[in-house]
Amino acid sequence: MTSSQKPRVLAIAEAANPEWVSVPLVGWSLATALREVADVHIVTQVRNRGALIRAGLAEGRDFTAINSEAFARPMWRLAEVLRMGEGKGWTMVQAVNTLSYPYFERLVWKVFGPGIRDHAWDVVHRITPLSPTVASPLAAHCARAGVPFVLGPLNGGVPWPRGFDAERRREREWLSYLRGAYKVMPGRGATLHHASAILAGSRHTASEVPETCRDKLVYLPENAIDPARFNKQATPEPGTLRAAFVGRMVPYKGPDMLLEAAAPMLRDGRMTLEMIGDGPMRAPLEAKVRTLGIAQAVTFHGWLEHRAVQDVLCRCHLLGFPSIREFGGGVVLEAMALGVVPMIVDYAGPGELVTEGTGIKLPCTDRSGIIAAFRGALESLSADPAPLPDMARAARERVHAQFTWARKAAQVAQVYDWIAQGRPGSPPTLL
The missing domain is CATH 3.40.50.2000 (Glycogen Phosphorylase B;)
Incomplete structure (x- = not known):
């Protein structure tokens, strides 16, 4: 050669x-x-x-x-x-x-x-x-x-x-x-x-x-990411904090932790949550949503084709992803490519993809610690969403330049x- x-x-x-x-x-x-x-x-x-x-x-x-x-x-x-x-x-x-x-x-x-x-x-x-x-x-x-x-x-x-x-x-x-x-x-x-x-x-x-x-x-x-597949840009409406979870609904991905963390804001109308994916936890999670009195603020979409996933994500400010054992974290890159700010546990794959200024990394502690950290971060952004646009822009630029x-x-x-x-x-x- x-x-x-x-x-x-x-x-x-x-x-x-x-x-x-x-x-x-x-x-x-x-x-x-x-x-x-x-x-x-x-x-x-x-x-x-x-x-x-x-x-x-x-x-x-x-x-x-x-x-x-x-x-x-x-x-x-x-x-x-x-x-x-x-x-x-x-x-x-x-x-x-x-x-x-x-x-x-x-x-x-x-x-x-x-x-x-x-x-x-x-x-x-x-x-x-x-x-x-x-x-x-x-x-x-x-x-x-x-x-x-x-x-x-x-x-x-x-x-x-x-x-x-x-x-x-x-x-x-x-x-x-x-x-x-x-x-x-x-x-x-x-x-x-x-x-x-x-x-x-x-x-x-x-x-x-x-x-x-x-x-x-x-x-x-x-x-x-393939820019031809993820070629849209998030344009969430101002006001209510809008977040999404994307992934299999299984214990290690933590959809239940996200729901518990967000429950107070979901209950009083300060936040909405889109749940994209399916799995053995979906039925118990839907029951939990009803029990917590937050069904009006949570939508379960099931599995969606990737373009439909983009459509939902592009209405959101945040990807809430408290997975505690994620090898690669492809969904985190996909959200970042759209300009959706990732909020993740600082462990394994997602912790390596998200850098300062491109997302929110929270400590990997125990279950109660992660719920408390996510709740605190969500409360802070609900009260003051001003940091989100700059993070969204930086996240998108990082992915399109390097990933x-x-x-x-x-x-x-x-x-x-x-x-x-x-x-x-x-x-x-x-x-």
């Missing part, structure tokens, strides 16, 4: 789907954004094939779908049984994926191994799985072939904060008590050792990378270039 050529990248994204959310959307978004800075061929699981074709990609030319369903499907069914409830037991799902994913890479090597050995690719980049617990046998294969292997962005495994053990049990996160055991599992050390660069999607994940691999560790938050997928691809391209130059000096600083 010469300096004038785009690098040829084999992008491994087992989960990559523009029609889904969470990890599959991250996989799709980064893999396709990289096509602007590199000659990219995407390798994904066969379940994503139809969505990629509908998005305009040509099978064979732009992507290859690997059919690992013979092993993946029964393992997924096993995970669904072991997690003991829809939307719960995420650590258990990741543990099962840790066992099943190597079969996918085995099939990838069978198809692309000859080309990798012949240096048909300048870089092999595993984008998903995002979980740092999932080993990549391809890393060693690429090292033996003399082809750089990039891993990440890796993210996950943020510890449950103290004071939330009840929520941990309600989420069926029994296996999270043993999560640290992944560090001694076969394959993890070899994956990190053979990688040419490791992208860490959070400070916590970066802290878990062994000291011997820090010379190739690059911090790069996993999430970004678009195009910007993310350009940052990853810096890593590719650093590798091509023989990794001189320290790893690039991207943020």
Whole structure:
């Protein structure tokens, strides 16, 4: 590869789907954004094939779908049984994926191994799985072939904060008590050792990378926004403080804490709250709203298509998001991109995305402490909303300058270039 050529990248994204959310959307978004800075061929699981074709990609030319369903499907069914409830037991799902994913890479090597050995690719980049617990046998294969292997962005495994053990049990996160055991599992050390660069999607994940691999560790938050998808701007009416919650209604995201914190203002007409999303807590929350006498100020929307989410958010001053275990915090970036000020718990992903002047970060204490902190901050803004416009403007500018997928691809391209130059000096600083 010469300096004038785009690098040829084999992008491994087992989960990559523009029609889904969470990890599959991250996989799709980064893999396709990289096509602007590199000659990219995407390798994904066969379940994503139809969505990629509908998005305009040509099978064979732009992507290859690997059919690992013979092993993946029964393992997924096993995970669904072991997690003991829809939307719960995420650590258990990741543990099962840790066992099943190597079969996918085995099939990838069978198809692309000859080309990798012949240096048909300048870089092999595993984008998903995002979980740092999932080993990549391809890393060693690429090292033996003399082809750089990039891993990440890796993210996950943020510890449950103290004071939330009840929520941990309600989420069926029994296996999270043993999560640290992944560090001694076969394959993890070899994956990190053979990688040419490791992208860490959070400070916590970066802290878990062994000291011997820090010379190739690059911090790069996993999430970004597509300006074509989030292209509106919030214009809330003056007067009543308007807030929204967006996300699954499950214990660790704290929708109940937000309701309790806001209840006095909702009751006396100083605030309204839009609840967007669904989940096992929705029915109890709707009952709680009636019990608290605040139903006139709270609207439950259920799941909405992303443009409809924007329409609701653009009527709001604030995103109230007291999640206490958020790995990435994509919804926070999406709100900021619209000029909606985030009010978050200063922990994990959201705490890294929101900076001074772009939102309101409140301490991660215990349940009563978070409720009290949110109530105090909401009361203050209800009495004096003057700080909100400047924060909204700064939040929007931060996201559009640093957290678009195009910007993310350009940052990853810096890593590719650093590798091509023989990794001189320290790893690039991207943020």
